[in-house]
Amino acid sequence: MAQGSRLAIYAAAAGNLAIAASKFVAFAFTGSxxxxxxxxxxxxxxxxxxxxxxxxRRAARPPxxxxxxGHGMELYFWSFVVALMIFTLGGAFSIYEGVLKILRxxxxxxxxxxxxxxxxxILFEGLSFTVAWREHRRRAGRTRFLASVRSSKDPSLxxxxxxxxxxxxxxxxxxxxxxxxxxxxxxQADGVASVGIGLLLTGVAAFMANETRSxxxxxxxxxxxxxxxxxxxxxxxxxxxxxxxxSFHLGPQEILVGVxxxxxxxxxxxxxxxxxxxxxxxxxxxxxxxxRLFLRPGEAVGPQGPVAAPA
Numbered sequence: 566m567a568q569g570s571r572l573a574i575y576a577a578a579a580g581n582l583a584i585a586a587s588k589f590v591a592f593a594f595t596g597s598x599x600x601x602x603x604x605x606x607x608x609x610x611x612x613x614x615x616x617x618x619x620x621x622r623r624a625a626r627p628p629x630x631x632x633x634x635g636h637g638m639e640l641y642f643w644s645f646v647v648a649l650m651i652f653t654l655g656g657a658f659s660i661y662e663g664v665l666k667i668l669r670x671x672x673x674x675x676x677x678x679x680x681x682x683x684x685x686x687i688l689f690e691g692l693s694f695t696v697a698w699r700e701h702r703r704r705a706g707r708t709r710f711l712a713s714v715r716s717s718k719d720p721s722l723x724x725x726x727x728x729x730x731x732x733x734x735x736x737x738x739x740x741x742x743x744x745x746x747x748x749x750x751x752x753q754a755d756g757v758a759s760v761g762i763g764l765l766l767t768g769v770a771a772f773m774a775n776e777t778r779s780x781x782x783x784x785x786x787x788x789x790x791x792x793x794x795x796x797x798x799x800x801x802x803x804x805x806x807x808x809x810x811x812s813f814h815l816g817p818q819e820i821l822v823g824v825x826x827x828x829x830x831x832x833x834x835x836x837x838x839x840x841x842x843x844x845x846x847x848x849x850x851x852x853x854x855x856x857r858l859f860l861r862p863g864e865a866v867g868p869q870g871p872v873a874a875p876a
Contacts, residue, residue: 571621573697573725578614580693581607581732584686591682595675597746598666599739599758600682602659606735606766607686609654610728613647617721620644624816634857637816641780644720648774651728656767663759670752679743687736694729701726716787719817720777731769735762786812786820790852794822797847803840805829808863821857822848828862837862 588604591597620643626636701713701722708716714723742758745751785791791810798807808825815821826844828837841860849855 571618573693573700573722574614574617574621576696577693577725577729578611578618580689581611581614584689585611587682587685591678594678596671597676597679597743598662598755599742599762600679602662602759602762603683603686603735603739605658606655606732606762609650610732613650613728614725616643616647616650617724621721634815634821635819637814637819638781640719640721640816641777644724645774645777645781647720647724648770648777651766651773652770656763656765656770659759659763659766661763663756663761663763666756666759667753668756670756672752676743676747680740683736683740683743687733687740690729690732690736694726694733697722697726697729715776717776718780718784718787718814720773720780721817723776724773727769727773731765735765738762738765780814784814786814786822786855790820790854793851794824794848794855797851798824798826798844801840801844801847803829803832803836804844815856818854819856820852820854821859822855823859823861825861825863 585604585607588600588607592600592604617640620640623643624635624637624640628635704713704717704719704722714726717723738758738761742754742756742761745754745758791812794810794812795807798804805827808827809823810825811823813821826841828840832840841862845858845860848858
């Protein structure tokens with residue numbers, strides 16, 4: 566899974582770096598505000614991909630005494646940093662630059678350079694988006710796009726997918742702004758496009774920050790994972806009922822699960838221990854992403870003590 570995320574990140578970083586250079590060259594020749602903000606957008610995206618790679622590398626470190634459950638959640642932290650960078654360096658600056666351009670419009674020169682660079686950028690961003698989209702569809706299947714992004718536990722992938730999507734929409738806005746500035750002799754259109762790009766990036770950053778916040782604060786495993794755990798446990802004749810299943814994502818493919826089980830009253834202590842070992846093995850066979858599994862016989866324990874399970 567991590568390999569697929571890295572492929573999408575490398576493809577996005579290579580494309581964004583080349584595109585950023587071409588946009589800055591276009592800005593130098595034409596003075597287009599939209600090209601400047603698009604260049605900064607691509608540069609920020611390149612830096613973001615570097616941060617995601619740092620997050621993947623640090624998250625892959627094995628457990629140690631200070632982090633007995635591993636370092637998987639570091640990826641969530643670096644993804645949150647990416648969202649902050651998109652908001653500040655991408656969205657806020659684009660809006661600021663666009664407002665300046667609206668208040669102090671300047672005629673655009675050599676507009677054909679902008680059209681050429683934007684067309685090439687759309688091509689490269691489209692290729693990068695295709696790589697991320699294929700990896701996303703391989704994991705999400707037929708799930709709808711927004712629903713699959715919201716349910717995804719791998720921000721390294723959905724961050725690239727959202728960035729590439731925003732880049733394609735932003736390029737379209739920039740193209741429309743440059744076209745309006747040339748066709749209607751209205752230089753303010755270039756600034757309006759910059760503001761539009763900034764608002765787009767701000768919205769994407771807010772969405773990413775909210776999704777990553779949920780993961781950082783302890784998001785549960787998908788309902789399908791919990792259902793599989795319950796199915797395996799309830800199928801064992803030694804289990805009277807499954808009282809409670811608690812889950813917690815330690816990383817995109819690392820899940821901690823705690824289960825409270827009501828075993829049959831006639832089972833001796835040694836048999837309960839053997840049953841727990843067998844059940845733990847069976848659950849991990851069905852869901853290998855469950856890296857930590859704790860089975861506890863008895864009642865559910867809430868914040869105020871034992872909690873009676875519903876009949």
